[in-house]
Amino acid sequence: MKASVIVFPGSNCDRDAAVALEAVSGIAPALVWHGDSEIPPSDLIVLPGGFSYGDYLRSGAMAAHSPVMREVVSRARAGTPVLGICNGFQILTEAGLLPGVMMRNATLKFICRDVHLRVERNDTAFTRHFTEGEVVRFAIANKDGSYYAKKATLDRLEGEGRVAFRYCDAAGKISDAANPNGSRRNIAGIYNESRTVLGLMPHPERLADPALSGTDGAKMFASLLETLH
Amino acid sequence: MNIAAQADRTAQSITPEIVAEHGLSPEEYKQLVAALGREPSLTELGIFSVMWSEHCSYKSSKVWLKKLPTEGPQVIQGPGENAGVVDLGDGQAAVFKMESHNHPSYIEPYQGAATGVGGIMRDVFTMGARPVANMNALRFGAPDHPKTKHLVAGVVSGIGDYGNCMGVPTVGGETNFDARYNDNILVNAMCVGLVDSGRIFKAAAKGIGHPVVYVGSKTGRDGIHGATMASAEFDEASAEKRPTVQVGDPFTEKLLLEACLELMEEDAIVAIQDMGAAGLTSSSVEMADKGGVGIELELDRVPTREDGMTAYEMMLSESQERMLMILKPGSESIAERVFQKWELDFSVIGYTTDTGRLVVRHRGITEADIPLAALAHAAPLYERPWTKAEPQPLITLEEVPAPNSLLGALECLMGSPHLCSRRWIWEQYDHMVMADTVQRPGGDAAVVRVHGSDKGLAISCDVTPRYCAADPYEGAKQAVAECWRNLTAVGADPLAITDCMNFGNPERPEIMGEFAGAVEGMAEACTALSFPVVSGNVSLYNETNGVSIPPTPSVGGVGLIPDISTMATMALKRPGDVLMLLGTEEGHLGQSLYMQAMLDRSWGAPPPVDLEAERSTGDLVRELIRSADVSAVHDVSDGGLLVAIAEMALAGGHGVVLDALSGPLPAHAAWFGEDQARYVIAAAPDKADAIHKAAAAAKVPLRLLGRVGGDAIVLDGEPPLPLSVLRTAHEGWLPGFMAHG
Numbered sequence: 001m002k003a004s005v006i007v008f009p010g011s012n013c014d015r016d017a018a019v020a021l022e023a024v025s026g027i028a029p030a031l032v033w034h035g036d037s038e039i040p041p042s043d044l045i046v047l048p049g050g051f052s053y054g055d056y057l058r059s060g061a062m063a064a065h066s067p068v069m070r071e072v073v074s075r076a077r078a079g080t081p082v083l084g085i086c087n088g089f090q091i092l093t094e095a096g097l098l099p100g101v102m103m104r105n106a107t108l109k110f111i112c113r114d115v116h117l118r119v120e121r122n123d124t125a126f127t128r129h130f131t132e133g134e135v136v137r138f139a140i141a142n143k144d145g146s147y148y149a150k151k152a153t154l155d156r157l158e159g160e161g162r163v164a165f166r167y168c169d170a171a172g173k174i175s176d177a178a179n180p181n182g183s184r185r186n187i188a189g190i191y192n193e194s195r196t197v198l199g200l201m202p203h204p205e206r207l208a209d210p211a212l213s214g215t216d217g218a219k220m221f222a223s224l225l226e227t228l229h
Numbered sequence: 230m231n232i233a234a235q236a237d238r239t240a241q242s243i244t245p246e247i248v249a250e251h252g253l254s255p256e257e258y259k260q261l262v263a264a265l266g267r268e269p270s271l272t273e274l275g276i277f278s279v280m281w282s283e284h285c286s287y288k289s290s291k292v293w294l295k296k297l298p299t300e301g302p303q304v305i306q307g308p309g310e311n312a313g314v315v316d317l318g319d320g321q322a323a324v325f326k327m328e329s330h331n332h333p334s335y336i337e338p339y340q341g342a343a344t345g346v347g348g349i350m351r352d353v354f355t356m357g358a359r360p361v362a363n364m365n366a367l368r369f370g371a372p373d374h375p376k377t378k379h380l381v382a383g384v385v386s387g388i389g390d391y392g393n394c395m396g397v398p399t400v401g402g403e404t405n406f407d408a409r410y411n412d413n414i415l416v417n418a419m420c421v422g423l424v425d426s427g428r429i430f431k432a433a434a435k436g437i438g439h440p441v442v443y444v445g446s447k448t449g450r451d452g453i454h455g456a457t458m459a460s461a462e463f464d465e466a467s468a469e470k471r472p473t474v475q476v477g478d479p480f481t482e483k484l485l486l487e488a489c490l491e492l493m494e495e496d497a498i499v500a501i502q503d504m505g506a507a508g509l510t511s512s513s514v515e516m517a518d519k520g521g522v523g524i525e526l527e528l529d530r531v532p533t534r535e536d537g538m539t540a541y542e543m544m545l546s547e548s549q550e551r552m553l554m555i556l557k558p559g560s561e562s563i564a565e566r567v568f569q570k571w572e573l574d575f576s577v578i579g580y581t582t583d584t585g586r587l588v589v590r591h592r593g594i595t596e597a598d599i600p601l602a603a604l605a606h607a608a609p610l611y612e613r614p615w616t617k618a619e620p621q622p623l624i625t626l627e628e629v630p631a632p633n634s635l636l637g638a639l640e641c642l643m644g645s646p647h648l649c650s651r652r653w654i655w656e657q658y659d660h661m662v663m664a665d666t667v668q669r670p671g672g673d674a675a676v677v678r679v680h681g682s683d684k685g686l687a688i689s690c691d692v693t694p695r696y697c698a699a700d701p702y703e704g705a706k707q708a709v710a711e712c713w714r715n716l717t718a719v720g721a722d723p724l725a726i727t728d729c730m731n732f733g734n735p736e737r738p739e740i741m742g743e744f745a746g747a748v749e750g751m752a753e754a755c756t757a758l759s760f761p762v763v764s765g766n767v768s769l770y771n772e773t774n775g776v777s778i779p780p781t782p783s784v785g786g787v788g789l790i791p792d793i794s795t796m797a798t799m800a801l802k803r804p805g806d807v808l809m810l811l812g813t814e815e816g817h818l819g820q821s822l823y824m825q826a827m828l829d830r831s832w833g834a835p836p837p838v839d840l841e842a843e844r845s846t847g848d849l850v851r852e853l854i855r856s857a858d859v860s861a862v863h864d865v866s867d868g869g870l871l872v873a874i875a876e877m878a879l880a881g882g883h884g885v886v887l888d889a890l891s892g893p894l895p896a897h898a899a900w901f902g903e904d905q906a907r908y909v910i911a912a913a914p915d916k917a918d919a920i921h922k923a924a925a926a927a928k929v930p931l932r933l934l935g936r937v938g939g940d941a942i943v944l945d946g947e948p949p950l951p952l953s954v955l956r957t958a959h960e961g962w963l964p965g966f967m968a969h970g
Contacts, residue, residue, distance in 0.1 A: 005312045009480075009483075009484055009571065009572065010393075010394070010480050010483055010484075011396075012395070012396020012662055013396070013662060014482065015663070015664075016664040016724065018664070035570075049662075050396060050482060051393075051394040051396075051478065051479075052482070053396075054394065054478070054480025054481075054483075055480075056480065081664060088916075108660075109386070109657050110386075110389050110390070110393055110657045110659070111656055111657070112656055112657070112660055112661060113656050113657060114656075125337070137613075139661055141393070141395075141661060141662065142658040159833070203661075205664060206661050206662075206664055208664075209664065209794060211667050211678060212661075212664060212666070212667065213667075213669075
């Protein structure tokens with residue numbers, strides 16, 4: 001699996017994503033600078049977490065207009081899988097590849113902690129190593145992580161099976177108490193129509209190593225490896 | 230117009246009032262005129278005032294700081310550079326330092342704390358290291374003081390926003406609430422970085438005719454006289470000093486970090502120094518002085534944020550996210566390309582010279598022309614008079630009343646501002662970015678993996694201000710010992726410390742006596758534990774209207790775990806494990822948290838620190854951890870033995886059944902006494918024999934405490950305290966306080 005990780009000024013999880021990808025695939029991903037208009041041939045494009053352009057104006061807003069994003073959008077439309085984590089998810093919404101926006105967390109504070117997620121379906125390139133309804137533990141670290149979309153959009157996402165992950169408790173129950181940031185319908189991640197683009201706020205790459213007190217995130221990278229090998 | 234003529238013209242306008250506004254005494258002004266050989270221009274006066282400020286010159290503390298041990302086989306770089314460096318083996322080294330940002334954080338908590346974090350990270354990456362962990366030591370006033378909540382919220386969010394955006398994990402720290410910090414909070418920020426030991430960059434500007442390069446943000450009018458403000462005490466008018474607080478931009482600092490590390494891969498840099506306190510002035514003076522060269526600056530080339538800035542303003546601005554470099558001749562284009570890629574300002578603003586002078590030109594006028602030796606070495610040095618307070622006597626146990634219920638007192642302590650969970654704070658810090666945090670906040674020490682290896686760096690910040698207030702000497706010893714113990718408790722070999730000496734007005738003999746006592750205590754502990762000081766700073770004048778903070782010598786320690794698979798944590802892991810205490814039981818309740826939280830009093834001497842016992846007990850604990858004989862380890866500190874056990878139970882989600890006490894001590898002294906050099910360990914029953922033998926061989930007392938199991942703390946003769954109740958109390962106080970106050 002040849003992957004490219006896009007590096008924006010202010011990205012800070014680019015290395016973490018690259019390490020997690022290399023750990024499953026044995027191939028170091030290409031790190032592609034935001035100013036480049038070319039992306040090498042890639043089986044997967046990752047938009048990593050961080051604070052692209054300092055999150056000035058609005059999280060992800062300026063990165064969505066950087067030169068490399070034209071190429072990311074065109075590859076995504078041509079079917080190349082794209083994974084946006086945290087700030088990467090924010091950039092995907094700003095670039096119009098995914099619907100909705102990310103609002104400030106309900107607590108108005110930055111939140112860094114492990115969360116439980118329910119895997120809504122396991123028939124995508126990102127999730128085939130999970131079981132449907134499986135409860136997994138990833139980590140969140142963000143201030144603008146509250147997913148918001150209009151009711152019609154939310155209904156459509158649910159109707160089309162495009163909700164990827166929901167915040168839940170350890171037993172898999174979806175509740176307000178298990179929702180860390182006020183996301184609509186506990187949504188933590190969504191797909192595009194063809195389920196080749198995934199954006200999610202939690203970080204799978206942070207719990208993908210036994211030394212880091214969790215390995216659920218590694219299953220996402222293993223899924224991608226098996227699908228895209 | 231030459232400088233002498235210009236100085237002549239301005240000299241008439243340098244009144245005693247202007248001198249006083251610059252924080253210089255009449256005597257110091259006389260020394261200035263003597264060192265310069267004439268009256269200064271206003272710009273020169275400004276330059277002298279910041280270089281001779283307490284903050285930059287250490288004029289009150291230098292004679293004492295020399296007593297601290299700074300050497301050891303592990304030390305690559307001791308005090309004197311931007312940060313200290315210790316060897317990690319395999320060609321790797323850790324670069325670290327702690328620094329105060331107390332005065333600005335009280336006046337403007339968000340920006341004050343944020344720029345404190347930004348400044349300390351620059352100190353670390355200036356040396357070529359990538360920052361891998363931040364920590365902080367915070368002291369706030371009493372919870373019921375009207376400003377406390379606002380200060381906590383601002384400081385925590387300032388620290389979080391800066392570190393989070395930089396992508397450097399903030400892995401822990403410590404927080405105290407005490408009325409003696411009501412008008413002078415303390416914000417001490419620590420940063421640890423990793424570097425290849427052969428690629429360490431320093432600040433000495435060698436070579437003549439080399440370009441002096443300015444990179445980073447533009448210079449604005451913010452922070453002018455920040456160093457002078459940090460060298461004076463507060464009064465009612467201090468809020469008016471808000472414009473002297475700098476404004477931080479972590480995004481620019483992230484770019485500056487990446488650009489500097491990228492350029493350091495090339496063979497282009499002779500010397501590099503961040504523009505921190507006293508900005509362009511101290512960075513240029515220190516680099517030139519360390520390299521024994523002169524420096525000439527052309528201020529028209531300094532990138533500025535606003536028009537019409539004077540030489541005075543540019544030399545004294547403390548605008549953030551700026552660096553000064555001396556480049557190898559011919560390397561300008563390589564450097565410019567790197568900084569353009571990262572969209573940062575880059576300008577050659579001068580050259581090194583052989584004159585030994587700092588010459589500053591602006592708009593064709595020589596604004597300053599000063600012998601560097603006068604700035605760097607002719608600064609006043611004070612042996613200030615000092616008096617030591619009589620240390621308080623040890624108390625007798627009969628003086629301290631017992632609680633009605635031991636477990637009731639435990640619940641109360643664990644839910645008090647002093648011991649409650651700091652989760653509300655550290656969940657606002659990204660403590661996992663870089664994906665190497667192998668021990669998260671909340672344990673004895675945080676541990677980050679040395680990227681790409683199995684080694685771990687353990688980091689802890691410690692001091693117990695109430696001990697230091699009662700006895701600065703014993704308190705400072707305890708701060709060093711507790712830090713050493715916390716690193717030991719996770720299985721690390723303690724390597725070295727950085728210190729942040731926070732005190733009141735050194736012109737008062739009793740404050741100087743506190744400082745002297747603390748330095749002596751620290752020196753003794755560092756020597757006994759082979760735990761030298763490699764960097765640090767001094768923050769004096771932490772007082773308002775003549776009322777000082779308690780002496781607060783913060784210690785930040787770094788240790789090395791050779792293999793993180795042997796790392797220990799405090800969480801109890803298995804029902805059935807036996808719980809043991811290593812160390813003596815003397816029941817010292819003087820200055821204990823039990824006394825403070827339950828009786829609302831502080832008296833008596835703090836617990837004495839036996840450094841030999843610290844060493845032998847710590848070495849034993851480390852040996853037990855590495856031989857995998859123990860399943861959990863926790864040091865005994867604030868709150869004593871029962872609190873340590875409760876913290877282990879909460880961390881692991883397992884209860885404990887404790888044996889009845891059989892010794893001569895009253896129960897409350899045994900359970901809440903804060904005797905030093907102690908650890909609680911848990912182990913499988915079949916390991917107990919081996920542990921007994923090892924303890925006997927090391928001459929360390931060992932007592933069986935009880936067994937792990939159930940979901941409560943069970944103590945003979947009292948109703949069990951369910952963990953759920955204890956957890957609610959422990960987790961509840963801080964969020965409740967911040968939500969409702």
